[in-house]
Amino acid sequence: MKEKDFIPFCRPTIGDDEIKEVVDSLKSGWITTGPKVARLEQEFRRWLGEHQEAVAVNSATAGLHLALLTLELNPGDEVITTSITWPSTVNNIVICGARPVFADVDMDTLQIMAQEIEKRITRRTRAVIPVHFAGAPVDLDPIRSLCQERGLDLIEDAAHAVGTSYQGRPIGSDSEVAVFSFHPIKNMTTGEGGMILCSRRQRADRMRRLRFHGISRDAWKRYSRGGSPQYEVVEPGFKYNMLDIEAAIGLHQLERLTNFNERRRHLAKNYFALLSQVPGIMPLKPPSYPHKHAWHLFVVRLDIDRLRIGRDEFIAKLQEDGIGVGLHFPAVHLQKFYRERYGFKRGMLPNAEWNSDRIFSLPLYPLLTEKEQERVVSSLKKLLKRYER
Numbered sequence: 001m002k003e004k005d006f007i008p009f010c011r012p013t014i015g016d017d018e019i020k021e022v023v024d025s026l027k028s029g030w031i032t033t034g035p036k037v038a039r040l041e042q043e044f045r046r047w048l049g050e051h052q053e054a055v056a057v058n059s060a061t062a063g064l065h066l067a068l069l070t071l072e073l074n075p076g077d078e079v080i081t082t083s084i085t086w087p088s089t090v091n092n093i094v095i096c097g098a099r100p101v102f103a104d105v106d107m108d109t110l111q112i113m114a115q116e117i118e119k120r121i122t123r124r125t126r127a128v129i130p131v132h133f134a135g136a137p138v139d140l141d142p143i144r145s146l147c148q149e150r151g152l153d154l155i156e157d158a159a160h161a162v163g164t165s166y167q168g169r170p171i172g173s174d175s176e177v178a179v180f181s182f183h184p185i186k187n188m189t190t191g192e193g194g195m196i197l198c199s200r201r202q203r204a205d206r207m208r209r210l211r212f213h214g215i216s217r218d219a220w221k222r223y224s225r226g227g228s229p230q231y232e233v234v235e236p237g238f239k240y241n242m243l244d245i246e247a248a249i250g251l252h253q254l255e256r257l258t259n260f261n262e263r264r265r266h267l268a269k270n271y272f273a274l275l276s277q278v279p280g281i282m283p284l285k286p287p288s289y290p291h292k293h294a295w296h297l298f299v300v301r302l303d304i305d306r307l308r309i310g311r312d313e314f315i316a317k318l319q320e321d322g323i324g325v326g327l328h329f330p331a332v333h334l335q336k337f338y339r340e341r342y343g344f345k346r347g348m349l350p351n352a353e354w355n356s357d358r359i360f361s362l363p364l365y366p367l368l369t370e371k372e373q374e375r376v377v378s379s380l381k382k383l384l385k386r387y388e389r
């Protein structure tokens with residue numbers, strides 16, 4: 001197969017505006033955190049209605065870490081989340097000294113649900129981290145009411161949800177804390193990066209301080225004209241700041257986000273039409289409550305009972321056939337560390353586990369063409385037939 005025949009799982013859409021803006025930063029003499037990061041924070045919060053504080057960081061993983069740190073968790077405290085997520089959602093709970101507790105997901109949307117969370121609440125529960133999975137929102141109102149009733153903090157993992165709305169409200173616009181990702185496969189990118197949206201000024205200020213060594217002023221304020229080079233460590237912090245050359249990309253990605261997401265929506269609709277005639281491949285269902293899907297991922301389940309090979313072999317064959325594939329996500333509770341440290345095992349979370357064995361993600365990004373989608377689906381059909389039981 002020629003290189004050009006491979007359909008990659010992901011391809012960022014980088015235009016001339018992004019390139020010019022990065023070059024402008026490179027030539028300006030200031031490439032680390034500075035005016036463009038401040039502008040991206042401003043534009044992002046404006047885009048979400050200006051009710052919130054915005055704190056740019058160098059990844060969503062860093063953002064989740066800071067959000068959890070500001071909860072002052074104690075050993076033995078518990079944080080409830082989903083097992084169908086990228087490991088950093090859960091790793092950060094452990095890193096902050098608490099115990100992760102998993103609630104099962106809906107069988108067909110893979111969203112964590114309030115009634116499952118409620119069953120897992122104990123006297124040690126401090127917070128809940130729902131993940132807006134694949135670009136669809138969780139059913140947020142019941143989760144929020146539950147957290148309010150039981151006095152729990154709510155941190156939304158919104159890594160997939162740039163452009164997602166729930167009940168007419170954009171995710172992040174009214175959140176206690178929501179953390180977005182700008183990793184290259186996400187709906188908009190800064191190379192690597194993330195943004196924390198937060199409703200409380202004081203908490204946002206603390207996260208701002210913690211993202212840069214815990215010192216009282218960032219480098220731009222110290223080194224720019226009129227600034228003074230003094231600083232003071234208020235508490236030990238981290239090196240989680242976003243660069244201006246990253247924000248330069250993000251500023252133009254944000255301008256184009258609505259178009260990007262429209263294109264994703266169109267392509268998702270096209271996949272549903274093409275796959276409606278393919279028994280053996282079951283796409284996730286969009287949630288039944290009112291929402292706007294950002295179509296970050298197009299996740300399907302393979303009907304392994306009708307095949308002679310398993311999911312892992314099937315996706316290896318797809319790759320050999322020139323189709324890039326993603327895996328979002330193998331259940332976190334069954335990963336080595338979590339099995340060994342906490343004794344988590346199969347049988348705890350039936351819906352998450354059933355899906356974890358069958359899911360994979362098809363290419364979905366604005367530059368994907370309809371012709372490429374047809375090739376993806378014809379490759380699926382060919383392999384389903386070849387490995388039929």
Ligand SMILES: Cc1ncc(COP(=O)(O)O)c(C=O)c1O
Pocket residue numbers: 058059060061062085086088089131157159160180181182183193194
């Ligand atoms: C659900 C979820 N949370 C958090 C992250 C972490 O994002 P980042 O790569 O920006 O650290 C990801 C990344 O893929 C993710 O999918």
